[in-house]
Amino acid sequence: MTRASERAVDSVRELILRGEFAAGARLGEVELAERLGVSRTPVREALARLASEGLVEIVPNRGARVSSWTVAELEEVFDLRAALEPRLTALAVPNATPADLDDLDDLARRMVRADLDDLVGLNRAFHGRLVALADHPAMAGALAGAIHAPIVLRNFHAYDDASLRRSLAHHVEIVAAARAGDPAWAQAVMTAHIHNARAVMVRIAREDSA
């Protein structure tokens, strides 16, 4: 699990998250091996790992596919996020240095005027930074397996205007709460943030499946 395997995990994950492979797309071992320039062995390990993260599904003797999500599964993922991410946010508040807060503020403000295509990356950076500040690997790890799903499903293109504005305002407000040194406030906003995202994603998923 060193060079080639590790690289393969990251590469495939990135390919999926960037949308190169659509949900449900087959991930042939030989295909990926050629694309990454390694043999099938590290690709196998990468797929097994991504499967345990929930990003791909492996059916015995039938190969790996990019996971697709039912509405029910999607709601479950948001239940999990709602259970963990607000707590992580609260934990992050007392750990944040002024420099951290400036960085988060910068990210939050850049998102307000960013192009829709850049939002995904900035959003990941913001939430990732917050989770890192919480300094709680166990919860962060538990969350990591779930956090991908909504990103895979859709990017921000699907947000309606009101929801998007709310979402961006939440980021800014979380930073404000952290500056005020108020974990409960930050936690509450993050809770609202996730519920807002849930509403958007579930609506989209319903429209898709309809």
Place this chain on the structure above:
Amino acid sequence: MTRASERAVDSVRELILRGEFAAGARLGEVELAERLGVSRTPVREALARLASEGLVEIVPNRGARVSSWTVAELEEVFDLRAALEPRLTALAVPNATPADLDDLDDLARRMVRADLDDLVGLNRAFHGRLVALADHPAMAGALAGAIHAPIVLRNFHAYDDASLRRSLAHHVEIVAAARAGDPAWAQAVMTAHIHNARAVMVRIAREDSA
């Protein structure tokens, strides 16, 4: 990831949970391959999977070891359990049929008079049954990665009498709450249950490291 690989995952996991391998013990690929009667390839996949579950740690070019836990990491795991398991318990309550409740009741009562060595199995069965009833794969999966740690660290032998009695009483009370159809009650008891276990485990870990 079918026959041999899957078996290897379960076998190694079971070996670790049963305490056949101590925390920190080396897990050589050839050694495990011979023990399980398969080649190194499925063993590799099994170790990679268990690593993503957190049960083993893989150091590049130096092989796999059974994870060992610092006090801080142990507390983190209990934070995670405290965040998820009470919610799962609350979700389980409305889903439980009378037959389910009878089974849980049976497990909880058997634990009261069981031998210490049998408690581990019964406890896993009780919590497993509860989690299954919650019917929430995402949260259950997130929890699964963490639930192993305390079991690995110590079995019930280390419980002091008062804590053990509390723990067993909690199980009975959770069933009672479920019978009453009161999710909030069950959730609260489970929360207490986990905090009680945390106190025991942390004390033990401190004594060990001292």
Place this chain on the structure above:
DNA sequence: TCGTCCTACTTTGCACACAATCTGCGGGGA
């Protein structure tokens, strides 16, 4: 005597080869 370097061994990491399983398609029968 202690420190450093070198050598040999052990173990993992990767690639490749073979076997088992599954899917799709075509032919034959009802």
Place this chain on the structure above:
DNA sequence: TCCCCGCAGATTGTGTGCAAAGTAGGACGA
């Protein structure tokens, strides 16, 4: 015409070989 069976192609699952990385032990020099 429809269904079932069987065959061929493709793909995964597993075993094994080889090379690289790391570790341990000893020998040599200061």
